[in-house]
Amino acid sequence: MxxxxxxxxxxxxxxxxxxxxxxxxxxxxxxxxxxxxxxxxxxxxxxxxxxxxxxxxxxxxxxxxxxxxxxxxxxxxxxxxxxxxxxxxxxxxxxxxxxxxxxxxxxxxxxxxxxxxxxxxxxxxxxxxxxxxxxxxxxxxxxxxxxxxxxxxxxxxxxxxxxxxxxxxxxxxxxxxxxxxxxxxxxxxxxxxxxxxxxxxxxxxxxxxxxxxxxxxKPRGSLRQCLGDRQFLAFCVLHAADLLAYNQLYLAIPLELERQDLATQWLGPIFAWISIVTLCLQLPVSWLAARIGAAATLRLGYILSASGFAVLAFMPPTAFGDGSSPVRILCAVTLMTLGHLSVHPTALGLVPKFAGQHPTGSYFGLLSSCGGLAVLLGNLLFGWLLVQTRDSGAPSFAPWLVLIIPLLLASWLGARVVKLRQHRGAGA
Missing domain, CATH: 1.20.1250.20 (MFS general substrate transporter like domains)
Structure with a gap:
């Protein structure tokens, strides 16, 4: 029946x-x-x-x-x-x-x-x-x-x-x-x-x-199925790079303002700009994502976020003028925000597809918890590397690699996991 x-x-x-x-x-x-x-x-x-x-x-x-x-x-x-x-x-x-x-x-x-x-x-x-x-x-x-x-x-x-x-x-x-x-x-x-x-x-x-x-x-109590789903676990671990990256708006960006000797009052306009970008571009980005598919959207979005950190890691402030304006940081923040607008709704929309016939609560929870753990550990590592580079004279781009490398791995492997899951679903 x-x-x-x-x-x-x-x-x-x-x-x-x-x-x-x-x-x-x-x-x-x-x-x-x-x-x-x-x-x-x-x-x-x-x-x-x-x-x-x-x-x-x-x-x-x-x-x-x-x-x-x-x-x-x-x-x-x-x-x-x-x-x-x-x-x-x-x-x-x-x-x-x-x-x-x-x-x-x-x-x-x-x-x-x-x-x-x-x-x-x-x-x-x-x-x-x-x-x-x-x-x-x-x-x-x-x-x-x-x-x-x-x-x-x-x-x-x-x-x-x-x-x-x-x-x-x-x-x-x-x-x-x-x-x-x-x-x-x-x-x-x-x-x-x-x-x-x-x-x-x-x-x-x-x-x-x-x-x-x-x-x-749908059966209740999907926690066991969720934790036993290796493909979804892999996706959660890889997508945690997005929450770690977006969280840097509250850690790395203020520290970069301080390092560049810019007034912390710039934080207000920067966050206002993030809100403007989100409100104006979230729907166009999502319409584009619907046309190119989830895997392509994730690949592009993670790369956009990584590009934002690459601007901070490899481009000196003088590349955007005399170094006394926040243009370089605004450029990086814009790329990071566009990346987040691309991958975050896409990842949430994929959760029911991963869950299949199981309830989605544990799946949503695992996706967010992996991100929270990544933020906790990533912020500690990023902060420690900042101190080490300042004290030892190591290359100044080293801390940013903590943020760039996970995003590049997510772009490469995360899209592959989604494609594999989609193919498995199509063959079911």
């Missing part, structure tokens, strides 16, 4: 999913960018300790995506999204409470940062599951192959809108103190949770994971 096809998600249900990403990023970026300032000004910590705490926070989110995805497979995407909202709201409340007393409480602040990370590890895989189910249902509806931007490309755009808006909201509240900023974040995520508790319950959300899995007969 054939299994019924899952209902095609309505435009309103898709709008809810995409809008949720905007709301998540508004609440996140209204608070998190100010954590480093609080650790320095209120807790009087050195930059090394600040970096360690924020690094642990990032790993608590990215590193635990696998656990969040597995839980979403077990208990449902909707449940984990709502629990994740509650955990992040509790994290922001804990951050606010750490500064409410006469003496700041560091352990409470660290606990709050960990909770904010863990909350993201719970709800982000769930949102990816719902978007993937909606994309699959939309693809089935097409009577012919329509090459257009995927929902994951739109997810990138809506997320960027939130990433731009959030810091503006946080800055507007900063005058009332960080506890007010963190309190706003807690209330905002609590409101998001209530909103999603109502909207994700509607029948129009039939493209969601639970109904889609039931309709397709």
């Amino acid at each position: 054939p299994l019924p096809a899952p209902a095609t998600p309505s435009r309103s249900s898709i709008a809810v999913l995409l809008g949720t990403q905007t709301l998540f990023n508004i609440g996140f970026y209204a608070v998190v960018p100010f954590l480093a300032v609080v650790l320095v000004q209120d807790f009087l910590l050195a930059s090394t300790a600040v970096g360690l705490i924020l690094g642990i926070r990032t790993f608590a989110q990215q590193g635990l995506f696998l656990a969040g995805g597995a839980l979403a497979d077990r208990f449902g995407a909707r449940a984990m999204i709502l629990i994740g909202c509650a955990v992040r709201a509790a994290g922001f409340l804990t951050l606010a409470a750490s500064l409410r007393g006469s003496t700041p409480v560091l352990w409470l602040f660290i606990l709050g940062t960990l909770l904010t990370g863990f909350g993201g590890a719970l709800f982000s895989p769930g949102l990816n599951i719902l978007v993937a189910a909606a994309q699959s249902a939309r693809d089935r509806k097409e009577a012919r192959q329509v090459r257009r931007a995927t929902l994951f490309a739109w997810l990138s755009i809506t997320g960027e809108i939130g990433a731009v808006t959030g810091p503006l909201v946080g800055s507007a509240l900063w005058g009332w103190g960080f506890p007010t900023v963190a309190g706003f974040g807690a209330a905002f995520f609590a409101a998001i949770g209530l909103f999603l508790a109502a909207t994700l319950r509607r029948p129009a959300q039939a493209g969601a994971q639970d109904s889609a899995q039931a309709a397709e007969g």
Whole structure:
């Protein structure tokens, strides 16, 4: 007896999913960018300790995506999204409470940062599951192959809108103190949770994971299958180079500004430029990716990111003028951003194809967790090499090879893994 096809998600249900990403990023970026300032000004910590705490926070989110995805497979995407909202709201409340007393409480602040990370590890895989189910249902509806931007490309755009808006909201509240900023974040995520508790319950959300899995007969608990899929494991390890590369916008780029004796105030315009590039070019890049295919898109995207780091590694500042302007860095950042716009939605769109008849939560989680581990280890190696080259007089391009070589390997081998999987799927 054939299994019924899952209902095609309505435009309103898709709008809810995409809008949720905007709301998540508004609440996140209204608070998190100010954590480093609080650790320095209120807790009087050195930059090394600040970096360690924020690094642990990032790993608590990215590193635990696998656990969040597995839980979403077990208990449902909707449940984990709502629990994740509650955990992040509790994290922001804990951050606010750490500064409410006469003496700041560091352990409470660290606990709050960990909770904010863990909350993201719970709800982000769930949102990816719902978007993937909606994309699959939309693809089935097409009577012919329509090459257009995927929902994951739109997810990138809506997320960027939130990433731009959030810091503006946080800055507007900063005058009332960080506890007010963190309190706003807690209330905002609590409101998001209530909103999603109502909207994700509607029948129009039939493209969601639970109904889609039931309709397709997918077995629950795909963690074992995910970890045993050697091709997908290889893809996750190779694609981790993208998250490591994109994370350098927060590490390598500020350090390069400092090395070039450029004011740190340039960071604002640089991040504004990244947002402009993302909002203006994500859809055209995704339309092109739909036409040339996933393997070619991954190969080109990884090379673009590697080219951005090659500019910083091998081209002196004087190649772009007198070396007193950030043009060289803007050129590198543009290439890195275009690379990320190419490969990130493409990789997310490939996850359901790798998963096949298994639930996608563990697969999304493993993809992100590998990236989080790469960021943790890669940043440590990159920072150590920076110190070594400065102290020993080694070639200044050496640290950048930590970022360039993984991207080139991903370009060469990642596309091959995807082609092999596509051929295997076609022959099945």
